[in-house]
Amino acid sequence: MSDHCEEQEMEAEALAAIFDTAFETISDTQPFQWSVKLVPVDCGGDEEEENRENHVGVKLLATIPLDYPESLPTLDLEILKGLAEEQRQEILEIGRSEAEANEGMPLIFVVCEAIRSWLADNNVKGLDDASMHAQMMRRAKEAERSKAKKEIEFESQKKEEKESEAELEEQAVRKRREEGTPCTQATFMAWKQKFDAEMEQKEAEEAALAESEASGGKKQTNKKDDTSDRLSGFDQFSGTAGILSLEAMEAAAEEAENNPDAIDVDEIDVDEELFDDDEDLDDLDFDDDDDDEDSDIDI
Numbered sequence: 001m002s003d004h005c006e007e008q009e010m011e012a013e014a015l016a017a018i019f020d021t022a023f024e025t026i027s028d029t030q031p032f033q034w035s036v037k038l039v040p041v042d043c044g045g046d047e048e049e050e051n052r053e054n055h056v057g058v059k060l061l062a063t064i065p066l067d068y069p070e071s072l073p074t075l076d077l078e079i080l081k082g083l084a085e086e087q088r089q090e091i092l093e094i095g096r097s098e099a100e101a102n103e104g105m106p107l108i109f110v111v112c113e114a115i116r117s118w119l120a121d122n123n124v125k126g127l128d129d130a131s132m133h134a135q136m137m138r139r140a141k142e143a144e145r146s147k148a149k150k151e152i153e154f155e156s157q158k159k160e161e162k163e164s165e166a167e168l169e170e171q172a173v174r175k176r177r178e179e180g181t182p183c184t185q186a187t188f189m190a191w192k193q194k195f196d197a198e199m200e201q202k203e204a205e206e207a208a209l210a211e212s213e214a215s216g217g218k219k220q221t222n223k224k225d226d227t228s229d230r231l232s233g234f235d236q237f238s239g240t241a242g243i244l245s246l247e248a249m250e251a252a253a254e255e256a257e258n259n260p261d262a263i264d265v266d267e268i269d270v271d272e273e274l275f276d277d278d279e280d281l282d283d284l285d286f287d288d289d290d291d292d293e294d295s296d297i298d299i
Contacts, residue, residue: 004067008032011106018109021045032064034108037080038116040123055125056082058091060115062108069106072099082125091115121145
């Protein structure tokens, strides 16, 4: 048994396991012939449900050459339900294109999947109607589906391009971060000019701040010097200053008490402005709280 024959038999076993009763071996000697029944919805062998759910159906016929999969199989289609010759040719072309795309490997399964996908997209009644009106309606629906498919593909491509642009931009940013800015004479001079300007501004600000602090300290010193010659409270009431000597005040009070006529009221220099403002007395509380508390105590 050649390698090709063994490989073909293994593929037949795989197809029988996948499609179950839908797969059939027409010829079990080389060249092998296989058939696969294809419908949009697999109902698990329930014929009643299958007839209700599926409005179209075909049978794929494949003649396997001796050197398959090195060479392509011969494909044909048999209409089972709901399709006209126009759709048969269209589906057959889809199957052959899929086979050519997978030449050199086992391809019957992928061909079956492509055909079943078309059947699922066109699982409607009336496709076998060959009238002019039916053909026009089918072409309109196909054009609508084709337009929708192109729009989906366009949006998908647009999204991919946008993601690609974002990825390229991110890669460029990473590259700039890793490499940094190349140091040339032009870039160094630009950096030095900017650095010198920043340093000059910083020195000017520090000089202005130092000058401001120095001038503020001088003003404070001058103000302190102006008040340094003032008398303290002790000096005012001590005998050495002679302004408000307590001894002199006590002597004057004693003399006024002993000899009231000796004091001339008119000769006393009184600053009346000190007594004109009575507002300062409004906030004073002249009530004797101690007397009130004592009055409440029962003896």
